[in-house]
Amino acid sequence: MGHLKQTNLITAQERLRDQVAHALRAALISGELRPGEVYSAPGLAADFGISATPVREAMLDLAREGLVEPVRNKGFRVTEVNERDLDQYTEIRTLIEVPTVGRITRSAPREELEALRPVAEEIVSAAREHDLIGYLEADRRFHLTLLGLAGNERLVEAVGELRKRSRLYGLTALDESGELLPSAEEHLELLDLMLAGDVEGAEACMTRHLGHVRSLWAEGRTERGKQHPKSALGAG
Structure with a gap:
């Protein structure tokens, strides 16, 4: 029983660490x-209302992803x-x-593509309701689930990693x-083109969408330079 309790404790700690890491990525x-x-870590932990240990561990996870870097005796930049x-x-x-979307358009069953419509609608609803965390989570699920229809797990992992490293800035100002x-x-436009079997149109839409996302990065950086909102999580 003692071993079981210890295992449950470790599982709970790992879950908390993952939850904190997710919250920090969203922030x-x-x-x-x-x-x-x-x-x-202590400053962020105080905002979360938890101990510093899971926050420090979560920050180390983010450091391995290249999202933050340790600063000796101070925390993480x-x-x-x-x-x-x-x-x-x-x-x-x-x-x-882009080519993966074209391949999926040619081969994916309609029902698997149609299953993504609620997620695409969730992205639009979140944008309309100014739910930034919901927007980002639904956007991540849509893109990675769509790419998953190609059947290449490593490709999905690679894009997921790129998405983490190329995070949007100043999303509040853009919203x-x-x-x-x-x-x-x-x-929704991309999904409709894929369901129609329009390979060229779907590839063009994905190209335009990624370019649009890139322009949002640029605009977000500009807005970030103009505004200095106080972090809801608090600085160390």
């Missing part, structure tokens, strides 16, 4: 945690992504996702300006 994407700023990085991430995603909704609606 990075939404702009609550700002590039270049240093945050301490949110890494900044420059324009060259963003261009290269977009180029790689385009090389992977307030109404710029997110057009990008959200492109998911």
